[in-house]
Amino acid sequence: MIVCICHRVSDRDIARAAREGCTSFEALQDSLRVATGCGRCHDCARETLAAHCPSAVLWSPAAGAATAAHA
Numbered sequence: 001m002i003v004c005i006c007h008r009v010s011d012r013d014i015a016r017a018a019r020e021g022c023t024s025f026e027a028l029q030d031s032l033r034v035a036t037g038c039g040r041c042h043d044c045a046r047e048t049l050a051a052h053c054p055s056a057v058l059w060s061p062a063a064g065a066a067t068a069a070h071a
């Protein structure tokens with residue numbers, strides 16, 4: 001399933017990034033550029049990362065709401 005149309009990122013790409021050690025949404029964005037275009041995929045990308053990395057930090061501390069996927 002394609003998650004991010006702007007950068008052609010699939011759920012498999014996100015799963016692979018999580019397996020390879022991507023543990024935050026910011027790191028995922030740096031790695032795959034997901035959700036750095038129009039932003040419509042933000043929620044789906046976060047949910048997909050959370051599904052593959054339950055301890056992932058999904059929100060930037062700079063945004064004031066740092067949380068793990070399943071705190």
Ligand code: FES
Nearest residue numbers: 004006037038041
């Ligand atoms: S669909 Fe992901 S940034 Fe546009």
